[in-house]
Amino acid sequence: MSSMLHNQIVKKLVIQALEEDIGSGDLTTDAIIRSDQKLTAKINSRLSCTVAGIDILKLVFDILDPEMKYEIFVNDGNIVEKGQNIAIISGSAKAILTGERTALNFIQRMSAIATLTNQYQQAIKPYKAKITDTRKTTPNFRIFEKYSVKAGGGSPHRFGLYDAIMIKDNHIQAAGSLTKAYLLAKENISHTTKIEVETENIDQVKEALNVCADIIMLDNMTIDDMKQAVQIINGNAITEASGNVTLSTLNSIASTGVDYISTSAITAQAGIVDIGLDI
Amino acid sequence: MSSMLHNQIVKKLVIQALEEDIGSGDLTTDAIIRSDQKLTAKINSRLSCTVAGIDILKLVFDILDPEMKYEIFVNDGNIVEKGQNIAIISGSAKAILTGERTALNFIQRMSAIATLTNQYQQAIKPYKAKITDTRKTTPNFRIFEKYSVKAGGGSPHRFGLYDAIMIKDNHIQAAGSLTKAYLLAKENISHTTKIEVETENIDQVKEALNVCADIIMLDNMTIDDMKQAVQIINGNAITEASGNVTLSTLNSIASTGVDYISTSAITAQAGIVDIGLDI
């Protein structure tokens, strides 16, 4: 991952994943493979995809065998062709066979997300809009999903509830009005925190603009309403379209001139890419 | 989850998921919602699906507000119609707004897996074959995925590397032959552990049968080979078909008479079901 800090958090999650799979021992490998047996294995993509997760793959095997050797042929974010090798690893046969599934479970999911994000981003190439993610992620796997979105060319949204304000309809309702909710937020937060407001119609857009929201989300609006909203906002806030985002609606949404298009599809519907390990 | 023990493991994972999302605080809710505000919310399915994860949803909110009240209308494994309410919860507005996303992230993924498993299992109703899962699961989310497969009517496979032997091609290669691999395994394991052998052709099936493997996996075989294998095995081992399992191939695979059909699709390609929380 890009950050050194990630090493600590990510390392814990990877060890946890290995423990989930291995538990009290890899019965098969322990019984059949000798400790001194060595193997060389290829990590190979059975389909064209945007790769993400190479460092995690290495981390899995490093934990099981600190002497493992790697030849890496691509970087995260690169597109590989069907049948192309991503890496060659060599070292302890036990480590390779015990770690195989966990390593692939990471890279298969991460590359699928990078690939789908890349498709979404490519689909709106003529426009300035950037694809961004949501908090609809798999519990305890968010850091890997967010990273993969970035590897696929997307732009990250806030990481969680703690690094930006997002005022939603329920908050507005509880506070009495959008303006009241905004003022309560403004009063209580750090000057280093941005406020995004979810709007559902042009009136709300105007209200959000009026209080000087940093980001205005246009949620589930028609294409026409979004166009109008973008014109009204006129660069005085960042705009983010949300709702009904699919590969087929993407282009018309981007054509409204919004700055960002957020969608859970790139993380939640990506599935896995068939990447295999061959001896 | 069904087991009391699970409470400890599952509780840790749910708290970890909440920490992942909330970090140093839910800035928005903390700023806008008063501690004494109460809410009632409906958990509603926007699509027909097989529900899984109701206990997890409750666990999320119980952690945030031990006084939360629940009305639950369905059980895990039940099919709900589009628009049907799954539950009504009432309690602290802060708890509901802060926990909403994490709770939905669990139940949306779990229900999607139950739903897809159910479709797979229904598709082979005329046959005895049972759908079973694999170890191709999301890291640190396996216990929820395995549970959802069961809620959807599937039958669980081994949980990890520690609770059954699975001899794969790489083990066979390392040991010299299927028979040698089997004997090494047999010699080293508990008498309480079953041995499954992955076979790729009829010769291997015969070899696996000869050593008395408990389960014989028919991996990526043609329908004809599978049929022949089932006849040769003749009930002397459990049979499990694997490879190229899709909704369209499922029926012909089941028609070969295999006991189990294992597929990662039910967990890896399920995506999420649109279940929402409405105030």
Next chain:
Amino acid sequence: MSSMLHNQIVKKLVIQALEEDIGSGDLTTDAIIRSDQKLTAKINSRLSCTVAGIDILKLVFDILDPEMKYEIFVNDGNIVEKGQNIAIISGSAKAILTGERTALNFIQRMSAIATLTNQYQQAIKPYKAKITDTRKTTPNFRIFEKYSVKAGGGSPHRFGLYDAIMIKDNHIQAAGSLTKAYLLAKENISHTTKIEVETENIDQVKEALNVCADIIMLDNMTIDDMKQAVQIINGNAITEASGNVTLSTLNSIASTGVDYISTSAITAQAGIVDIGLDI
């Protein structure tokens, strides 16, 4: 603490603090006090102060005796007089004697920070400037220090390295120029993240203004330079004064018209307030 989420993180830190003190057992209390002995104790302030940490005090005793009863006379942020009671607690004598030191260690430090913050904020009452904190906090105690600043009437700064961008001289040097550093940051981060730039002179202020930094820190500038900077910025960025902030310089800094004044003194030099527990 205000957030429900905090309960999990804060609870872990409070349990950790109890374990630090109690280790393998409170030898004295275990030897001398019977399990069924009860006590009533007053939490009393020996000096006038702004209180912070009442919930933590309760949490300490709740962990040791879930049946403890509390009468609480003030709220966090309230000013108490010398000799005033903050709370009366009654319950297990063992719990009270074992938890006393840990509970006081929290509330004494937290109240000292709230008190000093309050003094700083009061000192600049005629001006719009808000006192804000820094990341110069005690390791593993930051969440309590940041909370206390807020209780004392201060405004929080970013929590850590992860919730806002702060471009410092070292980053500028590494990137080549302030503008280059800003553009690299802008390109890589979420649209939900603000960028603060540290400036040391008027030229840098102009450069930061030119790239549209969200917040411009005026670091170690003379009062005259700060005044000029505020005029140049003219409301197009948030201004934050930093460096040489003491009770005696505070007034003239605030008089420059800056929006925020950040200082580590309110957390690092606060010491402890003498709050005691009397049986």
Next chain:
Amino acid sequence: MSSMLHNQIVKKLVIQALEEDIGSGDLTTDAIIRSDQKLTAKINSRLSCTVAGIDILKLVFDILDPEMKYEIFVNDGNIVEKGQNIAIISGSAKAILTGERTALNFIQRMSAIATLTNQYQQAIKPYKAKITDTRKTTPNFRIFEKYSVKAGGGSPHRFGLYDAIMIKDNHIQAAGSLTKAYLLAKENISHTTKIEVETENIDQVKEALNVCADIIMLDNMTIDDMKQAVQIINGNAITEASGNVTLSTLNSIASTGVDYISTSAITAQAGIVDIGLDI
């Protein structure tokens, strides 16, 4: 720290402190600094002080970059002059910029405590009395504070509730009398554990002496009473003065002939020393 064991406990606390600051990533450094950039930085003291925490500083950077190189010019416990360099570190620019604040947060607090302890100890040079600390420490930071007291020339008190008996007024009250409390303690503890008794007047001193307490604390006594107590005890117990200990009262307290003077001021009121990191 001096003990190998400390490595495990201290390492956990240092990693925890890094996680507290870095959370889901150092946004600024990750965006601006390339992974292959190198830096050399000086750790420099802006004021004369007694240094403590050099090993912790190294540990912080070792965790972020195991290849970091160090030149260390002083040892813990040494006094440095204003402007003197403590260390030069070189390695990954990302590691240095990400770890800077956490490393300084440790060494600034630890050196402040060592410096203040040293001042206290120097102030009573003509006397035999040793300065010792208390349990009034920052939660989850005690091991660093106790270590710093020792680095500053002080003598450690018990670490927590588990490694020595301290009978206080509340225990005496609960047991019925000092003698009863002592006997209950004696009966229940290991023969390897010392018993300290807190006394408030000469009568209690006599009672403590009579039961053969290992250590007699003279709590909040007048100088005259302390002198008399020391004479009565006459070397038959260790004496420890406590209460109203400031730099100005220290000399007269020491002149009473007590063996130890305990004070929370050396840890609680030390603040931070201005130690900086310059590129």
Next chain:
Amino acid sequence: MSSMLHNQIVKKLVIQALEEDIGSGDLTTDAIIRSDQKLTAKINSRLSCTVAGIDILKLVFDILDPEMKYEIFVNDGNIVEKGQNIAIISGSAKAILTGERTALNFIQRMSAIATLTNQYQQAIKPYKAKITDTRKTTPNFRIFEKYSVKAGGGSPHRFGLYDAIMIKDNHIQAAGSLTKAYLLAKENISHTTKIEVETENIDQVKEALNVCADIIMLDNMTIDDMKQAVQIINGNAITEASGNVTLSTLNSIASTGVDYISTSAITAQAGIVDIGLDI
């Protein structure tokens, strides 16, 4: 356990023990027992023994079913007859069947240690000597073993390396002499810490006495030498006999007049007592 603090540490170890046994689920109970089934079970001792661990037994079941009801007939330290009931528990059948083995694993070992300690202590009734334990305990089970020694009427030794000094032959050798080792220790430790010195002959006893060791261990000495040592020491240090302690040597060792007799046998050779759970 007697201390409230223990609740946190002991609870963690008990949960860890449950996770060790239950892992990803109690397959048998989950498959066969319905969640609403209730059971009543007797905890019965098949042999006469000194009971220890009743609170742990309760803790195990409380974790699995917070509604479990208990009738407890004896206290830790009581002697029960063969066939006597220790407790009756009633509640969830799943909780009882899943927790049975873990609960019994605790109480069987703990009661065996209490029973053996009691036998040792009874064997030297005419003498003042107290039986005490050692650090030769089962890794991660020491707190339960030490507690059981106390329940059996023994007296605890230091808990670990951190709560008392014990100078052994290797330390003496490394320091150059017993006196040098003692002085190094004295200089470096808290005034609240006792120093025990291991001696192997009369000369060492005299040297230890000369430096004023708090406790003098007479290690592997003849009965005659121990007698002589006790006379020489003459109450000026606590005496502790060690080495070759068995039920048959115990009486003559105690007759030498030593204060304590330490032995690993009471923890290491106790085995388990047959305590069963009957439905």
Next chain:
Amino acid sequence: MSSMLHNQIVKKLVIQALEEDIGSGDLTTDAIIRSDQKLTAKINSRLSCTVAGIDILKLVFDILDPEMKYEIFVNDGNIVEKGQNIAIISGSAKAILTGERTALNFIQRMSAIATLTNQYQQAIKPYKAKITDTRKTTPNFRIFEKYSVKAGGGSPHRFGLYDAIMIKDNHIQAAGSLTKAYLLAKENISHTTKIEVETENIDQVKEALNVCADIIMLDNMTIDDMKQAVQIINGNAITEASGNVTLSTLNSIASTGVDYISTSAITAQAGIVDIGLDI
């Protein structure tokens, strides 16, 4: 240990054991031994035994001093004579003195179990029966006990409640009959899981055979009943004798022709072997 995975779980348990002993520091070694002092020590067996735990011994010292050097003379499972050296270690004197007790606590218990298991297995040499263990293990020490049984020539039983089904009398009672319990189990579990049924008489043996249990436990039966059971079962299920297993009954039990003999004695009654560390 044989499995790479074990490294993570075992490493955590070994670090936990070191923390249990060292706590806030090894006072004696820290005070007396210099950091640069080196030692060479022999691990020597004072009695003939079957060794187990050499890797754990190394792990203990590796954690305290990563530069420690080892000469290892035997492998786990080897029998050493009285007075034979098992290993020579050299490195930091502090690491050796601080780690000594913890390292020996592991290897002494593990070797005792391997030794007793070996005696049991040797005692039935003429028969095919294999000695196997139970779940009556020391809480949080099971992985070491199970490993030692294997090192001593025994065959492992299931690890916990999660890797095989064991239907006991209580399950049978709750389900209504052995057959009903079996069918409930069969229906709910993975096809990869074996079912063992506990039987107490010939009728139950027939019922278990009739439902095709994988393993039939003959619990507390007479030698004659066991013989009859083995004849009836006739190789159609694995047979396991349980109850009243001692060195004196072992031979006649094995003579009945059972496949496995399970006993808690090999783990619960093994005590410790006197293995020492000599400088």
